[in-house]
Amino acid sequence: MTTDRRQRLARLVKLQERLKELHEARRAAHLKEAAAAEAEAAELAGRLDAPDSLAALFPALYHDRIARALARREKSLARAAEEATMVAAAGARADVAERAHTSAVRSHERAAEEKAVLEMLEHQRER
Template sequence: MTTRKDRLKKLVKVQEQLKALHETRHAGFLSAAAAAETEARELIEHFDTGNSLASLFPEFYHRRIADALGQREQNLENARQEAALIATATARTNMVERAYKDVRRRDERARSDRERIDLITQKRWDE
């Protein structure tokens, strides 16, 4: 049977992995938002040049620019949601770590007390 300390230790690892997952996803969404913004900016710059195909297909360029800006906003919203999940995962990780450290301290204290009692009883038997 596993002890509470072992279960808490495993739970700390799982919580840290979950937090890392959310941090990775957050970074991915921010990166995708930046890429979409860059795409929109490049399309706008290309649209403004006189010899581009934008003059032939302006609705296509407008749609692509709008889609890129929409993707940027969606990715920023997803990043905000992941940031909230990171905060939650951090709080949970901290709570589980405190519980684990408390249990570990109690186990060490109990082991130390047993060792002292064993030493005392050993001395009595030796006398």
């Protein structure tokens, strides 16, 4: 039974680590999206001030696109912050599962050592 528990805990540790990695990857993707949106807004703002730009003809269009890019940036940063909390939670769950697994392994090893000592004493007693 302890072997089953150890195996289940080992699988749980792996699962929690994968979940943590997933949240880390999603956070990185959101940060990348935020950086891209910020770069787009900066590029559009740069074009707005350029003398040969069409911004003089369509200033509302440029301002609208800049506002949408900045809104996307803020939304992506908020999602990245949410993923950061999920990374922390998954890390904590992984640590708890790892401690439980380590405890189960130690308990199994202790039981195996006690059994070996008892068998050795019983074998010496029979002589």
